Amino acid sequence: MTSPYDIEEIFPDDAAEPVRLPRRQAGSSPQGLTVTLLADYTLRDRARLPSAAIVALLTEAGVSQAGARTAISRLARRGVLEGHRQGRRSSYRLTPAAAGFLAVGGSAIVAPAEPWDGRWTVLAFSLPRGQAARRRGLRAQLRWMGFAPLYDGLWVSPRALAGRAVDRLAPFGPAITVFRGRYAGPEPGRSPLDAWDTAALARRYESFIANWRPVLPRVHAGQIAGPEAVRARTEVMDTYRRLPVLDPGLPSRLLPPGWLREPARALFAEIYDGLAARAEEHVRAVAAAHSDDPVPGIGAHTVAELAAGLPAPAAAGEVSAPPAGAGRSSGPGPGRAPR
Template identity: 65%
Template sequence: MPSPFDIEEIYPDEAPTPRLPRRQAGTSPQSVAVTLLADYTLRTRAPLPSAAIVELLAETGVTSAGARTAISRLARRGVLEGSRQGRNSFYRLSRAAAADLSAGGSWIVASTVDPQAWDGCWTVVAFSLPQDRGTQRRALRGQLRWLGFAPLYDGLWISPYELGEPARSRLAQLAPGAVTVFRGRQDALDVTGQRAPVDAWDIAAISAQYEEFLRRWTPLASRLESVDGPAAVRARTEVMDTYRRFPTLDPRLPLELLPPGWLRRPARDLFTAVYDGLAEPAQRHVRAVVARFADPVPPGIQAHTTADMLAGVREDACGAGLE
């Protein structure tokens, strides 16, 4: 599943092989740089002066040395493309990174919409890998997390939704001959202490994450008109950085399996209010910072909204065009 963060950020013992850089403990300069470029140049892949990127990262607390190191590493990994105009260096998202980020953004927004009615069936993935194949086991578990599965038991993972053919092929490639997939209804046993399938998810912990998100961002949502400049960019980056974990924590679990008053929709509405509400002042500030280092300012610095993300942000006529 395309995403600008690594599954290890949420589940440290499970790691797929992401195309984009994983975040370390705390705030990673590389992830902040990717988020900034995605939030304001994804549609056009506009090149920004490296000095402007360094300045924007400095406003989030990243040192100049840390920012330059992050840019260099992103370029080596193929996430950024570099160019020169005179004595100045410019960087933009690579086409592959932009495509991944566009798909990832659409996934983030779509995955937090309440699902359609559930048919009561479960998809079960069973696998058996020996302990000496730990890397393969972690890759498989990480891929299952991206697909919305959770472990009911160590080698038995479940999801309320069907597994599409591309996902089936991916699992088969990760563990050939060691995976079985089937779908059906739970056959309840008349015994005390039977583990329900939904117990594969820590519902209380997910609920606490939603509650913390609402506590953190509700006060800001009531005063968005007073947020401008660096504060608008920082808040918009941080709210995205936090919210984008929810599709993995709560993979559209059917509401009938969840406690009354589940906070998925309030969290999504709050994210939309903050992210979209700060788009204009944040865009204005990013353009002002770029103007200090480039004359004329590169065209195509434009914030996108959650509606754009849901549709899949694509390059417009100013860009090279994403396939």
């Protein structure tokens, strides 16, 4: 069995879809940071950011200029970003498909866990060995939707599949079958909860809280602004958004006492929302410095707004892909992350 705690990617990479978002790594990759950055400040209106501004913001986050330009180029080739050129200046924004994926993914990432009805969603799939890329895409999609592998081709989730999540699985067609019911255990065999490494997940919660709690007093005091505010807000989203994918609202009554899901979510919200205004101000300033005209549509959303569901508008003449996918339904993204 593959532990869901060993996730190599949250966003699909090799899926047979029009958009392939960057695979997750142990740290924050330039492509992952770029997606989180754009989702955090442009998702609502799919605002275009000057490419030079994106490079500048990524450079402030520790990415080299060459690495930033490469990340933008690769994301454009993968269908995550679409470019626009006016004169000598170029700009980029999220494609409708990427924005739709991130909007719903972000919503699920920050949504509080719903009450559990005691039933599990069980998804079985069978794909030929010759369809390795499609198989990887499905597995990545299922992880992003909060499923974990109980066995290789049998995945489970405590949450029911919403309509948008079903839409995300539609491309895989007859290769999957979904059931929902109660576990008949305890014997024989494995419990659905065994699909998650809860001990490792508890340590991840502890690490998140230990790393970010010391930052909170500075956030409350207004001592973080400019590049530091953008960097911290991007990093906290990029780090936190992995937790709800690993813990997709696992039933509290089945978990050890003192489970840190809610304390971690509260801490994330305080930092993410507390830095929103200062981070947005800096992103606007950097965008303006690299553009001949005003850059409309830049806006930092709050956790509550993200949970309520941000629209992902299509460009003129385009039809946005139905938002679907992440988390318990997700978003993230990261946004997210990602983010």
